[in-house]
Amino acid sequence: MESYLENLNENQHLAVTTSSVYVRIIAGAGSGKTRVLTTRIAYLIDKFQVEANRIVAITFTNKAANEMKKRVEKMLESCDGKPHISTIHSFCVTILRQDITYLKYPRNFTIIDNDDQKTILKEAYKKYDIDVKALSYGTVLDYIANNKGAGIDYQRAKDRAGNFGNEKLKALIYEYYVQRQTELFALDFDDLLLFTLALFQKNEKVLKKWQRKFSVVLVDEFQDIDHVQYDIIKLLVGTDNALYVVGDPDQTIYTWRGADVNIIMNLEKVYPKLETITLTTNYRSSASILNAANNLIANNKYRYPKDLVAVSKEIHDIVYYGAIDEENESLWIAGTIKDLVIRKKIKHEEIAVLYRANYLSRSVEKALVNMQIPYIIYGGISFYNRQEIKDVLCYLRLLISEDDLALKRIINVPRRKVGSKTLDSIEIKAREENKTMFAIIKQYPDNFSGQVGKNIRDFVALITAMQQQLDSSDLLSIAEQIISRSGYKDMLSESNEFERLENVKELLNDIADFSQSFPQSGLDEYLQIISLYTDREVNAQEDAVKLMTIHAAKGLEYEVVFVCGMNEGVFPSDRTLEEGIKGLEEERRLAYVAYTRAKKHLYLSDSKGHSYVLGKVKTTSRFVEEIGLEHLKMLGNIDYAYYNRAVEEGRVIKQEAKFNGPSTNWKVNDKVEHEVFHKGVVVKVQDGYIEIAFSFPHGIKKIIKDFPGMRKI
Numbered sequence: 001m002e003s004y005l006e007n008l009n010e011n012q013h014l015a016v017t018t019s020s021v022y023v024r025i026i027a028g029a030g031s032g033k034t035r036v037l038t039t040r041i042a043y044l045i046d047k048f049q050v051e052a053n054r055i056v057a058i059t060f061t062n063k064a065a066n067e068m069k070k071r072v073e074k075m076l077e078s079c080d081g082k083p084h085i086s087t088i089h090s091f092c093v094t095i096l097r098q099d100i101t102y103l104k105y106p107r108n109f110t111i112i113d114n115d116d117q118k119t120i121l122k123e124a125y126k127k128y129d130i131d132v133k134a135l136s137y138g139t140v141l142d143y144i145a146n147n148k149g150a151g152i153d154y155q156r157a158k159d160r161a162g163n164f165g166n167e168k169l170k171a172l173i174y175e176y177y178v179q180r181q182t183e184l185f186a187l188d189f190d191d192l193l194l195f196t197l198a199l200f201q202k203n204e205k206v207l208k209k210w211q212r213k214f215s216v217v218l219v220d221e222f223q224d225i226d227h228v229q230y231d232i233i234k235l236l237v238g239t240d241n242a243l244y245v246v247g248d249p250d251q252t253i254y255t256w257r258g259a260d261v262n263i264i265m266n267l268e269k270v271y272p273k274l275e276t277i278t279l280t281t282n283y284r285s286s287a288s289i290l291n292a293a294n295n296l297i298a299n300n301k302y303r304y305p306k307d308l309v310a311v312s313k314e315i316h317d318i319v320y321y322g323a324i325d326e327e328n329e330s331l332w333i334a335g336t337i338k339d340l341v342i343r344k345k346i347k348h349e350e351i352a353v354l355y356r357a358n359y360l361s362r363s364v365e366k367a368l369v370n371m372q373i374p375y376i377i378y379g380g381i382s383f384y385n386r387q388e389i390k391d392v393l394c395y396l397r398l399l400i401s402e403d404d405l406a407l408k409r410i411i412n413v414p415r416r417k418v419g420s421k422t423l424d425s426i427e428i429k430a431r432e433e434n435k436t437m438f439a440i441i442k443q444y445p446d447n448f449s450g451q452v453g454k455n456i457r458d459f460v461a462l463i464t465a466m467q468q469q470l471d472s473s474d475l476l477s478i479a480e481q482i483i484s485r486s487g488y489k490d491m492l493s494e495s496n497e498f499e500r501l502e503n504v505k506e507l508l509n510d511i512a513d514f515s516q517s518f519p520q521s522g523l524d525e526y527l528q529i530i531s532l533y534t535d536r537e538v539n540a541q542e543d544a545v546k547l548m549t550i551h552a553a554k555g556l557e558y559e560v561v562f563v564c565g566m567n568e569g570v571f572p573s574d575r576t577l578e579e580g581i582k583g584l585e586e587e588r589r590l591a592y593v594a595y596t597r598a599k600k601h602l603y604l605s606d607s608k609g610h611s612y613v614l615g616k617v618k619t620t621s622r623f624v625e626e627i628g629l630e631h632l633k634m635l636g637n638i639d640y641a642y643y644n645r646a647v648e649e650g651r652v653i654k655q656e657a658k659f660n661g662p663s664t665n666w667k668v669n670d671k672v673e674h675e676v677f678h679k680g681v682v683v684k685v686q687d688g689y690i691e692i693a694f695s696f697p698h699g700i701k702k703i704i705k706d707f708p709g710m711r712k713i
Contacts, residue, residue, distance in 0.1 A: 004042050004075045008035075009281050016040050017047075020275035024222075024267050025246040028308045029293075029596035030284030030557070033246050034064070037220055038071040040244060041083055045076060050216055052076070055083035058091055058233070059220035061555075065090070068220075084214075088229055089189055092196040096187075099199060099206045110186040117141055117177075117188055124176040130169055131415040133391070139495050143170045144177055145190050149228060149258060154178050166494055193228050200235040211238045222247030226258030234270065243271065249304050250297050253551060253590045265304065282308040282596075284557055288315050289602050292627035293595045299626050300585045314600065317633040320566075320624055321605040324636075324689050324702055327513055329607040330367035331676060332636070333562050335709045336603065337545060338371055338675075340560060348374055350559040352546040354594050356571035358499060359383070359506035359613060360564060361547050368545065369533055370676045378548035384533050388492070388500040389507055393530065395482045399467050400524050402438040404430070414491040416455035422448065438463065462486060475523055479511050498575070508612040517699030529697050550594045561598035563591075566606040566621040569614045591623040604632075636704055666690045666705060666712070675709035677701060 008016060012032060015025050016039045027033035041057060044050040059065050069085050084091065097107055112120075118137050125132060147157050154175040161167035181187070187195060200207045217237050219225070222245035225233070237243045245267070252261040268274040282290055287310040294307045323329035333353060340346045353364055353375075362383040368375045383389060391413050394406035404427070411418050423437075429444070430437045441448070441456050442464070448456050462485055469478055483489045483504060492501045514526050546558070565571060572587035595602060604624055611618050624632075670682040677694040680701075684691035689704050703710060 004039055008039070011277060011279050011281070012036050012039075015277045015279065016043050018275060018277065019048075020273070021242045022267075022271040022274040023242075023244045024264070024274055024276045025244070026276060026278040026304050026306060027246050027248055028278075028280050028282060028306055029248065029251065029593070030282040031279035031308070032281075032283055033220070033248075033279065034067065034071070036279065037218060037244075037246050038068050038075070041068075041072050041085075041218065042075040044216060045079055045083075052079055052081035052083050054213070054215045055218070056091065056214045056216070056236075057083060057085045057218040057220070058088045059085070060087060060224060062087060062090075064220060064555075088232070089192050092192040092232070095196050095199065095210060096192065099203075099209075100195065102203050102206060103195060103199060105187075105195075106185055108185075110184055111192070112181075112184075112186045112188050114141075116186070120177055120180050121173065123180065124173045127176065128169065128172055130173070131412055133387075133413040134415045134491055135166060135169060135495055136497065136500075139497060140170055140173050144174050147174060148190050148194060149226070193232065197228055197232050197235075200232065207235060207238075210236060211241060214241060216242045216244065218244045218246075220246050223249050223252040223261060223264045224254050224259045225263060227260060227263070228258075230260075230263050250300070250306075250589055251554070251593050253554065253586065253593055255586055261302070265302070276304075278304075278306050280306050280308050281311060283311050284599055285596055286310060286312050286314045286316050286598075286600055288318055288631060289595060289598050289600075292318050292602070292631045293592055295628040295631070296595065296623060296626045297588065297592045300588050301581075302585060308596075316600050316602075318602045318604065318627070318631050320632045320634050321603065322620065322634070322636040323605060323607040324704065325513070325609045326363040326509065326607045327367070328636075328689075328702065328704060328707075329564060329605050330363040331370075331703075331707070331709075333364060333564060333603070333605060334367035334371045334373055335675065335707075336562075337368075337373055337560075340601070341373075346559055348543045348545045351562075352378075352548065352553065352556070352558040352560070352597065353562045353564060354548060354550045354553050354597065355563070355565050356550060356573060356590070357502055357565070358386075358549060359502045360570070362506050362510060364547060364564060366533055367676075374542055374544035375547055376542070376544045378546045379552040380548065383503070383506075384530060386500075386503055388497075388503050391488065392479070392483060392504060392507055393527070395486060395488070396479065396523060397527060398438065398463055399470060399478070399482075400527065402436045404437045407437050410486075411459065414487040416459060417452050418456060419452075422452060470523060475515050475526060476508065476511050478523065479508060483508075502613050505613040512610075512612065514699075517701060519700070521699070532697070550590050553597050554593055557597055557599060559599050560601040560603070561594070562603045562605065563594045564605050566604050566624055567611070567614075567618040568621050569616070569618070570611075571621050571623065574614065588623065588626075595627070671713045673711050673713045674703070674707075679713070 005013065005016065012035070015023070015036050025033065025036060027036065037057065041055060044055060045052050057068060059068065065086050072083065072085065084094070093111065096109070100107060100109060121137050121140060124130070152160075154171065157174050158171040161171040200210075214236065217233060219233060224247070233243070245264070247264050249261050249264050252259055252264070255261070268276075290308045290310045297303065321329070321332050323332060337351055340351065341348060355361060358380055361377065361380070365375070365383055391410055394409045397403060397406040398410070408423065411423070426437050426440050430440045433440070442460050445457050445460065466478055466482055489501070489504070492504065511526065514521070514529065518525060550563070571591065572584055576583035576587050606618065606620050606624070608618055610616070666682055666685050668682055668685060672680045672682060672692050674680060674692070674694070677692075677698040680692040680694035682690050683693050683700065689702050691700055691702050693700050
């Protein structure tokens with residue numbers, strides 16, 4: 001049975017066999033933490049004679065729990081009983097099914113999921129006449145969860161909200177939600193933790209029962225726990241049980257949902273006899289990637305010091321590419337992916353493109369579609385299929401086609417109190433006269449009375465005014481006015497829908513790119529081109545590139561990782577920088593997580609130019625320079641301030657080979673063959689890049705002179 005100890009490295013062996021009662025394992029990325037945790041369970045049973053059913057191991061995803069169960073079962077084929085291995089939510093259900101009656105709830109209480117929660121919200125929205133497009137379910141569910149976690153009941157929430165618009169509505173919905181839960185004897189996922197904590201705190205008999213049931217508590221991903229989870233664990237451990245935690249403070253990236261790096265960092269203050277063992281041998285990434293990641297994270301002051309050491313001695317350049325704009329950044333990413341697939345035979349599914357914020361997928365998606373590279377948005381929605389993007393595009397469609405589908409979608413976005421009966425009457429009239437619904441409300445403005453009538457007339461006036469500007473104003477100005485004058489921008493701002501607002505601003509970047517490429521084209525051409533990037537269908541099992549946020553990539557690994565949008569204000573984000581050092585250090589931990597997802601190849605990229613999301617000209621992220629420029633192969637339109645400073649400080653030797661090789665000597669009227677845009681003609685030559693006129697639907701493009709997928713013909 002001791003074969004399970006074979007092939008452990010020195011520190012892993014120490015972590016598995018320690019006799020300390022309280023143990024903290026600082027497990028760096030790719031250091032085999034799951035193996036250590038499962039082997040520890042086997043060792044407790046085999047060598048320390050701990051009864052299997054007196055061991056509880058807590059993790060945070062069902063996938064991780066199932067993986068741990070399989071490994072332990074394989075190591076303990078002849079063992080009597082089984083340890084309890086589950087997510088913390090599942091563990092709390094086990095406790096509550098037995099003892100929730102002490103809180104005057106039945107044992108057969110209902111557990112409600114996200115869809116059930118939304119069903120309750122729909123009832124509340126109907127009762128209070130709230131439009132979901134004005135106040136999203138996600139926003140309200142976050143509000144309810146945050147208040148519950150902070151111990152704020154709905155009465156206190158109502159008192160705090162006062163008469164402040166959306167805050168008052170959210171507090172009313174919170175009240176309805178909790179009262180409906182009570183009627184149904186229903187608990188949501190947050191309640192599972194909160195009720196368990198209340199049970200332990202209020203009933204000594206129940207607490208002692210569960211403390212006696214288990215003698216060892218093991219916790220995976222300990223850096224991600226919040227204070228409610230921590231309090232449950234501390235109470236379960238009590239004074240007589242053992243505690244064994246595994247985590248990495250350098251990967252604490254969920255403070256926005258309650259995680260607190262101080263919990264793992266200060267554990268010895270609660271358990272003075274704590275033994276700390278650090279795992280630094282990395283079995284995932286190449287030495288060059290780890291050197292870069294170590295350099296980066298060393299800039300954080302509040303951390304447990306460690307440097308990861310690679311088992312793999314492979315050295316691959318970490319490539320940084322500076323693009324002149326987002327389109328060129330995404331074309332470079334797509335072109336590099338195609339080259340890796342063709343030349344190095346790397347499968348699409350072994351490649352991931354990571355970004356700090358969802359809106360950054362827009363340009364990458366377009367480039368992948370153009371190059372016919374299959375991709376999947378992991379844990380998210382394609383840019384042009386997001387609710388807010390569809391809303392704005394429907395406003396723009398209405399200016400051109402006045403179609404009924406567009407009108408139905410946005411007549412009440414923001415809320416204009418146009419009810420279903422009114423819409424039905426408009427639709428019937430439109431069919432009778434063989435006209436569009438917009439033509440009817442424009443032709444018969446006096447058919448609608450009261451506030452609804454005024455709102456409809458204001459809506460017609462807005463659309464008509466914007467239509468009159470189509471020939472005289474540029475497309476970007478029209479889009480900005482529609483978003484602002486319709487109240488859509490204010491609706492998102494007042495609801496604190498920052499991510500959706502970022503997506504809308506990114507759509508303005510898209511429109512600006514289109515106007516630059518097609519200076520003579522208008523709104524109808526833009527909407528026609530956008531249709532090329534919608535309604536994609538990709539099988540989840542297909543060999544496809546994965547696009548995702550860095551948060552979604554936690555725990556995953558890929559042969560090749562691209563991290564795009566490496567711009568100051570994007571990554572690190574402006575919002576987190578407002579939090580000072582604390583916010584910056586979390587952003588740096590997020591970059592550390594991103595870099596260490598890569599096994600062999602890591603590519604970083606950014607773009608220059610104006611960003612409507614940031615409201616300023618973009619500069620390169622500090623997280624590029626902090627990895628050590630000596631580790632980078634720098635290509636494209638580089639911020640030479642970084643490079644020259646590194647040369648002066650002796651960190652790199654000045655080598656022109658660091659950059660792209662000599663460019664083709666381009667001249668105006670040269671004919672070009674481009675791998676994405678096909679044939680074109682050079683219309684302008686500038687330092688570092690050329691402008692080329694391609695045929696529809698591509699238009700005029702700015703392209704780096706030495707872009708590898710382009711040649712003179």
